[in-house]
Amino acid sequence: RKEVEQDPGxxxxxxxxxxxxxxxxxxxxxQSFFWYRQDCRKEPKLLMSVYSSGNEDGRFxxxxxxxxxxxxxxxRDSKLSDSATYLCVVNGxxxxxxxxxxxxxxxxxx
Amino acid sequence: xxxxxxxxxxxxxxxxxxxxxxxxxxxxxxxxxxxRQTLGQGPEFLTYFQNEAQxxxxxxxxxxxxxxxxxxxxxxxEIQRTEQGDSAMYLCASSLESDEQYxxxxxxxxxx
Numbered sequence: 001r002k003e004v005e006q007d008p009g010x011x012x013x014x015x016x017x018x019x020x021x022x023x024x025x026x027x028x029x030x031q032s033f034f035w036y037r038q039d040c041r042k043e044p045k046l047l048m049s050v051y052s053s054g055n056e057d058g059r060f061x062x063x064x065x066x067x068x069x070x071x072x073x074x075x076r077d078s079k080l081s082d083s084a085t086y087l088c089v090v091n092g093x094x095x096x097x098x099x100x101x102x103x104x105x106x107x108x109x110x
Numbered sequence: 111x112x113x114x115x116x117x118x119x120x121x122x123x124x125x126x127x128x129x130x131x132x133x134x135x136x137x138x139x140x141x142x143x144x145x146r147q148t149l150g151q152g153p154e155f156l157t158y159f160q161n162e163a164q165x166x167x168x169x170x171x172x173x174x175x176x177x178x179x180x181x182x183x184x185x186x187x188e189i190q191r192t193e194q195g196d197s198a199m200y201l202c203a204s205s206l207e208s209d210e211q212y213x214x215x216x217x218x219x220x221x222x
Binding site for chain 1: 143145155158165166168201209210211212213214215
């Protein structure tokens with residue numbers, strides 16, 4: 001089992017739709033969690049941290065479920081500009097090594 | 111621009127040659143990471159520095175790869191005797207006492 005798993009997609013949704021991605025992790029001792037956005041042939045950019053109590057930033061909501069070992073990202077009212085790959089990152093669990101998922105591709109169409 | 115910078119942005123080299131990449135982190139960021147990314151995959155961890163100390167190195171990293179951060183500021187990643195399988199985007203990221211990383215634009219390596 002991979003340490004961090006994401007459905008690669010692509011998720012193809014119309015503008016205005018709500019879409020959710022999950023990311024599962026295998027190391028129960030993991031301590032910090034993040035979502036990054038990566039546009040084609042660009043570097044990843046930090047989207048948001050994922051706290052135990054959840055985190056909301058405008059149309060984006062991130063949640064952590066430690067019992068089931070997954071984090072989620074919800075995007076409401078999708079925009080064309082949300083089209084990108086969304087990467088989850090899991091840190092900690094006894095090392096300094098951050099582990100990225102392979103990313104989930106989102107395509108928002110008119 | 112006070113972000114992470116990397117140089118060069120693109121490198122084409124012949125198999126067997128050595129290459130060196132440079133990363134300048136955000137000023138005062140004490141943590142620096144190197145990653146490799148290939149198409150359709152997430153960034154794969156290579157190595158991590160806290161100040162000038164190299165604290166982690168991926169088991170996947172062969173002896174042909176070496177990284178330094180001599181004064182705790184910029185870092186270099188060297189690949190010796192390059193192979194075609196080394197072709198990838200090499201990303202550098204930095205952070206300040208947290209796990210929130212900020213990435214540079216990357217160096218795209220093509221080995222012919």
